[in-house]
Amino acid sequence: MPSFSSIALFSLAVLGAVAAPTEKRGARSGQCVNDYEADVIAADYAALIVAYSDALADEVLAVNFTDYSESVNTLINSCPQGDAAKPLPLLAPTFTSREQFKIGQGQQPSINFERLNLWHSCDTVIVRWQTTNTAPIPEPKPVVGLISMEVIPNTNGTGKPWLIDTVYSEFDAGAWLQNLVEAGICSTGAGLPTAGNATCASSSTVSDVSPATPIPTLSTLPSPTTTALPVTSTDDCEDEEPTPTPY
Numbered sequence: 001m002p003s004f005s006s007i008a009l010f011s012l013a014v015l016g017a018v019a020a021p022t023e024k025r026g027a028r029s030g031q032c033v034n035d036y037e038a039d040v041i042a043a044d045y046a047a048l049i050v051a052y053s054d055a056l057a058d059e060v061l062a063v064n065f066t067d068y069s070e071s072v073n074t075l076i077n078s079c080p081q082g083d084a085a086k087p088l089p090l091l092a093p094t095f096t097s098r099e100q101f102k103i104g105q106g107q108q109p110s111i112n113f114e115r116l117n118l119w120h121s122c123d124t125v126i127v128r129w130q131t132t133n134t135a136p137i138p139e140p141k142p143v144v145g146l147i148s149m150e151v152i153p154n155t156n157g158t159g160k161p162w163l164i165d166t167v168y169s170e171f172d173a174g175a176w177l178q179n180l181v182e183a184g185i186c187s188t189g190a191g192l193p194t195a196g197n198a199t200c201a202s203s204s205t206v207s208d209v210s211p212a213t214p215i216p217t218l219s220t221l222p223s224p225t226t227t228a229l230p231v232t233s234t235d236d237c238e239d240e241e242p243t244p245t246p247y
Contacts, residue, residue, distance in 0.1 A: 031153050033162060038120035041162055042127045045149060046113045048105060057102050062152060062163040067095040071145065071173040078177055079186035081108060116144070125149045129171075135179035143179075145171025 033041070044060040073088045080086075088094065095101040117128035127147045134140055147169045151162040180186040 032122040033120050033125065033151060035120070037162060038118060038125045040160075041120075041125045041149060041151060041164065042115060042118055044160070045127070045147065045164060045167075046115065046129070050110055050113050052105050052108070052110070054102050054106065057098060057105070059159055060164055061098045061101065062165040063098050065095065065098040065101055065165060065167075066093050067101060067167045067169065069094045069167075069169040071169065071171045071176075074173040075176060079180050081185070083107070123151055125151065134176045135183035135185060137179060137183045140179040140182075141172075141175040143172045143176050145169060 041060075044056065047056055048060070070090045072094045073090050073092065075081075076094075077087050077090075095104060111131045112133050114130045114132075115127055116130055117126075119126045126149070128144070129147065130142055130144045132140060132142050134143055147167060149164050150166040152165045154160055154163045177186065
């Protein structure tokens with residue numbers, strides 16, 4: 001009969017095998033991204049945002065390139081720019097091929113792109129970035145985001161040693177949308193709260209309790225069939241002081 005320590009060691013080994021992260025692409029072929037290559041991969045993807053070209057997309061993206069971004073889908077759904085911008089479920093892939101990316105990104109205005117941090121593993125390059133000109137207004141809100149790029153070895157024999165295969169990208173879509181609204185590119189009907197209606201977010205409030213009314217305790221709480229506190233509607237907020245939406 002195996003000892004308790006043997007069973008425990010076996011259980012930990014199995015747990016470790018299940019829980020350990022797996023390198024899905026480069027590591028399988030015995031290749032790993034080095035520091036220099038990670039820097040080039042990050043710079044190439046930034047160039048697709050700052051100075052897009054079909055030629056660069058063909059050079060650095062895999063044919064089956066896939067891009068996941070709830071932030072981009074939020075922008076597309078709230079303020080579409082370009083005829084290729086069609087409504088998408090928030091958690092659906094934004095692009096499922098290199099050709100789709102070329103059509104969509106090729107219709108977007110250029111923005112600046114400042115790399116703030118760079119990390120990489122064997123087959124993934126992660127960039128923390130910032131842009132400060134998402135709309136033509138005097139002082140646009142800065143937008144900060146993270147891009148995780150999974151890469152695969154380029155087996156074509158020419159060109160870049162790595163191709164970007166899958167991207168997971170999220171950023172402050174709320175600040176971006178507010179910039180577009182202020183620039184008049186999107187209407188306030190894009191789903192954004194405005195200063196004038198921020199205090200009307202709730203349709204009802206609990207009215208003041210008279211000082212003479214005892215505060216209920218656990219032992220005196222009313223039954224479920226009784227209304228404990230009166231509720232009054234606050235449909236008209238025209239006289240209330242506007243509260244800016246914080247970001």
